[in-house]
Amino acid sequence: MGAVGYWPRFSFGRDVLKKPVLVPLLFGLVGAAILVSLGVWQLQRLQWKNAMLAEIDRVIAAEPVPLPDHPDKAVDQFLPVDVQGQITADEIHVLASTKDTGPGCRIISAFETDGGRRIMLDRGFVAIPAKDAPRPAIRARIIGNLLWPDEAGASIPEPDTTKNIWFARDVAGMAAKLGTEPVLLVQRLSSEETPVTTPFPVTSAGIPNRHLEYVVTWFGLALVWLGMTAYLIWRIRRRNE
Known part of the structure; x- marks a missing residue:
């Protein structure tokens, strides 16, 4: 053939x-x-990861509870929390971006609870022109989720403290700068009549x-x-x- x-x-x-x-x-x-x-x-x-992400979404959407006395990353990651107190004018600006607006910053404020504690509040996003706009202290009720972001690392530049520009949400570093507990609450809802930030959605979508x-x-x-x-x-x- x-x-x-x-x-x-x-x-x-x-x-x-x-x-x-x-x-x-x-x-x-x-x-x-x-x-x-x-x-x-x-x-x-894949099956394990899908089950884990479903559990995270379930925790995020649960009924909010008072702020734990001693929040623990291993136990309280994504825990929904309901707090009242004062959003102070002490801020850290973390570089971020959104699809619709482009580059901007996350506003991380020191939050003084009615119980006498001082924690950090991730209020959400502002565009670059509003980075240094005045945001006076204001009382508010906040519903959000506790979070320990895994963003800091050897490849992340050190913050530019002269311009108040941070490149990651380093919980320990930000807490030392703001004089707070190493506890970060990511805002979902606020009682402010005129919100000055746009909260980022709290979901499992960002987990690879x-x-x-x-x-x-x-x-x-x-x-x-x-x-x-x-x-x-x-x-x-x-x-x-």
Whole structure:
């Protein structure tokens, strides 16, 4: 038969188990099994991550409670809280942006509760022109969620304290600057008659979840690996004919 119209036929009988193809066959099957196992593992991770995100959304949307006496990141992350007190004029500005407005800042204010505590309040977003606009102290009732953001790190620049520009919500660093407890409350609702900020939504949407992408990648690589193995065996058999 000529080359035109030739289609390789694979037979996995005795010929395949001959020495020239046995090693690549075993290598191909073992490699594919490893790739499939990684895909299955990522599928399990995807199910776990989806369940975790659903639980986070459930916690965020729960009924707000009074501010705990000793908030703990391990226990109170995303806890909905209802507090009343004074939003002070002491602020930190953290660079941020929104899709509609573009660059701006998060306004992190010191908040003095009616119970005599001083915590931080993430009031939300303002555009760059309003960064240094006056925001006088005001009494308010705030409903929001406790949050310990994972934003600070070695790659994040140090804050420019002369211009009051921060590049991440470093809870410990901001608390030291504002003289508050290392507790950050992200505002969802405020009793202010004329809000001066736009609160960011509090959801699990910002938590990375790329496990489905990894599932597709590993299973796709397994198919490619098997295809390459079949092609290699065909080439070996054809050369030995």
